[in-house]
Amino acid sequence: MDVSYSCNEQQAPEIVFFDLETTVPKKGGERFWVLEFGAIVVTPHKLTEIESYTTLIRPKDLSVVSVKSSRSDGITRKAVENAPSFEDVADRIFSILNGRVWAGHNIQRFDCVRIKEAFDDINRPAPVPVGIIDSLGVLTEKFGRRAGNMKMATLASYFGLGQQKHSRSLDDVRMNLEVLKHCATVLFLESSLPNMLHSKSHGSPSVMTRSRSNGKSPCKEETSRKSPPATLGYQRTVPYARGSLGKVTESVKGLLCKAQGQPPLQQLLKHSHSLLR
Numbered sequence: 001m002d003v004s005y006s007c008n009e010q011q012a013p014e015i016v017f018f019d020l021e022t023t024v025p026k027k028g029g030e031r032f033w034v035l036e037f038g039a040i041v042v043t044p045h046k047l048t049e050i051e052s053y054t055t056l057i058r059p060k061d062l063s064v065v066s067v068k069s070s071r072s073d074g075i076t077r078k079a080v081e082n083a084p085s086f087e088d089v090a091d092r093i094f095s096i097l098n099g100r101v102w103a104g105h106n107i108q109r110f111d112c113v114r115i116k117e118a119f120d121d122i123n124r125p126a127p128v129p130v131g132i133i134d135s136l137g138v139l140t141e142k143f144g145r146r147a148g149n150m151k152m153a154t155l156a157s158y159f160g161l162g163q164q165k166h167s168r169s170l171d172d173v174r175m176n177l178e179v180l181k182h183c184a185t186v187l188f189l190e191s192s193l194p195n196m197l198h199s200k201s202h203g204s205p206s207v208m209t210r211s212r213s214n215g216k217s218p219c220k221e222e223t224s225r226k227s228p229p230a231t232l233g234y235q236r237t238v239p240y241a242r243g244s245l246g247k248v249t250e251s252v253k254g255l256l257c258k259a260q261g262q263p264p265l266q267q268l269l270k271h272s273h274s275l276l277r
Contacts, residue, residue, distance in 0.1 A: 022114060098127035105134070152176060
């Protein structure tokens with residue numbers, strides 16, 4: 001798919017980094033239910049935060065939410081029993097997402113699909129992005145091998161940014177943005193001094209994954225929600241029936257080198273407005 005980019009920088013849409021927390025299906029045939037939505041909206045040129053929004057969401061059936069979370073600060077049944085329903089917050093979520101560039105980690109495969117399902121449940125049109133930046137695809141193409149697996153927690157650990165809580169949406173959103181900034185800085189420096197900073201060691205993962213370190217498979221909660229697939233090549237579920245969003249790694253390939261003397265992240269955001277068809 002051919003990718004079109006906005007040439008008028010003054011009209012560049014804002015970018016919304018967002019993340020969902022959901023239930024985890026315990027058996028086949030069960031679905032995911034959104035339990036929390038968190039987002040920050042930033043300007044495309046300076047990444048200045050304009051606004052943020054987060055809310056817990058009560059599912060139709062409270063029994064699908066665990067009484068006790070397996071993660072610290074995780075969402076429990078008690079936490080959402082008095083929260084608004086998705087229908088109650090749909091207008092706000094729509095206003096945050098619609099007509100902006102969507103950004104996040106593994107959002108094309110997971111979060112975009114869940115948003116579409118949630119709006120379908122209340123018989124309302126879902127918000128539509130003008131472009132998508134999936135940091136899983138971007139970093140798999142440009143950065144992934146040196147940092148081990150592509151989980152956000154692994155990338156955060158690689159840069160010494162602290163432990164990803166992976167239990168509340170807004171925390172994950174802010175971590176996602178920081179990881180992307182750090183990756184962009186490293187890539188910019190490497191492109192500026194390729195003979196000094198590039199290393200063959202980048203070809204070998206240096207971070208041990210949980211499954212490799214102890215021989216056990218990741219827990220179901222990790223693999224069934226937002227964890228990247230076991231292989232770097234993955235098949236995405238496209239949330240909108242009218243067309244395809246295209247392959248992220250193809251749409252961003254080469255974007256980090258489109259201009260001389262500018263940080264890769266700035267170029268990525270400048271040229272990443274892939275249009276829906």
